[in-house]
Amino acid sequence: MAVKEGVGRPMDIITTRFGTLSVQSQDELLFEQGLIGLEDCRRWIVLTDSKNPSLGWLQSIEQGHIALGVVSPRRFVPDYQLRVDRDALSPLELSTLRDAEVAVIASRNSTGLTLNLRAPLVINVEKRRGCQVVAKDAHPIQFALNTPTVALKKTA
Amino acid sequence: MLVLSRQRDESIIIGDNVVITVVDVRGDKVKLGIDAPKEISVHRREVYEAIQRENRQAALLKPDDARLLDPGPGSTKSE
Numbered sequence: 001m002a003v004k005e006g007v008g009r010p011m012d013i014i015t016t017r018f019g020t021l022s023v024q025s026q027d028e029l030l031f032e033q034g035l036i037g038l039e040d041c042r043r044w045i046v047l048t049d050s051k052n053p054s055l056g057w058l059q060s061i062e063q064g065h066i067a068l069g070v071v072s073p074r075r076f077v078p079d080y081q082l083r084v085d086r087d088a089l090s091p092l093e094l095s096t097l098r099d100a101e102v103a104v105i106a107s108r109n110s111t112g113l114t115l116n117l118r119a120p121l122v123i124n125v126e127k128r129r130g131c132q133v134v135a136k137d138a139h140p141i142q143f144a145l146n147t148p149t150v151a152l153k154k155t156a
Numbered sequence: 157m158l159v160l161s162r163q164r165d166e167s168i169i170i171g172d173n174v175v176i177t178v179v180d181v182r183g184d185k186v187k188l189g190i191d192a193p194k195e196i197s198v199h200r201r202e203v204y205e206a207i208q209r210e211n212r213q214a215a216l217l218k219p220d221d222a223r224l225l226d227p228g229p230g231s232t233k234s235e
Contacts, residue, residue: 017219033197037208038215055225066215069222076227087194107214108221116214119207134199134207141210145225 016065018047023061028128032091035132036119041066044130056103058121069106073117076145082120083136091131092124099126107142114142 010022029044041060049055054075060066073080082102094100101123105116117139123130160168167177173193180187190198 035211036204037211049219049222051219051223052225054227055222057219067217068211068214069217069219069225071225088197090194105211105214106217106222106225107210108217109213113222113225116207116210118203119210132207132211134197134203141206 013045013059013061014064015059015067017057017067018059021045021047021059026128028061029058029123029130030128031130031132033131035068035121036134038066046070055106058103070103070121071106071115073102073104073115073120076115077117077143080117080139081137082122082133084122084133085136088133089122089131092122092129093127094124099124101125109142111144113145114140115145116141117143 010024013021013023015021023045027045029046031042031044034040034042038060041063043061044058045061047057047059049057049069054071056070058068058070073082089100092100103121103123105119105121107114107116117135118141119132119134121130121132162168162178164178164181167175169175174196175191177189177191178186179189192198
């Protein structure tokens with residue numbers, strides 16, 4: 001079991017990338033419907049990468065081995081525009097769209113690092129709620145980044 | 157799989173609150189209208205499944221893989 005919980009106290013979660021983390025309930029982000037294909041992962045926390053300030057990690061509270069690298073899309077794609085069905089944002093209970101933050105998930109394929117511009121995460125920071133939405137435009141699911149052509153380290 | 161034939165402007169109802177209507181038929185292409193509660197998301201299947209696969213792949217990313225992430229010179233700070 002990855003989670004030990006005490007009432008009103010910080011809880012420890014055991015993660016494969018970051019070791020044991022102490023999490024307060026006010027740090028949690030709730031994705032009511034999970035993510036697409038990760039529907040059971042509803043509770044998450046956000047960490048900043050220790051070496052790269054552009055990069056955040058969304059760490060699953062329920063599954064210690066699941067974490068997603070996330071970035072602000074406009075930092076990498078300055079003209080990125082997100083259009084979604086208004087209903088798609090209803091789980092966030094946004095009073096105003098200005099409370100919404102958009103993040104996109106980074107991944108890696110055989111050619112290098114990519115960003116999923118088609119299915120970003122939208123977060124209501126104030127209410128600590130998030131959801132993954134599918135953009136109305138046909139943005140790439142694997143937007144290739146200009147990462148150096150140095151061969152990426154093979155993973156174990 | 158339940159298979160039904162419908163003509164233009166005909167509908168099917170799934171459960172008691174999802175209605176699918178054939179809006180137009182033109183050659184090979186069928187235009188469908190979907191009425192569903194807002195809590196139920198509706199997506200083209202191949203897009204949904206591609207996103208599922210991508211999320212699961214992305215969940216394998218390690219910190220070392222992502223260190224090469226670099227917005228590059230001249231990128232704007234987050235808005």
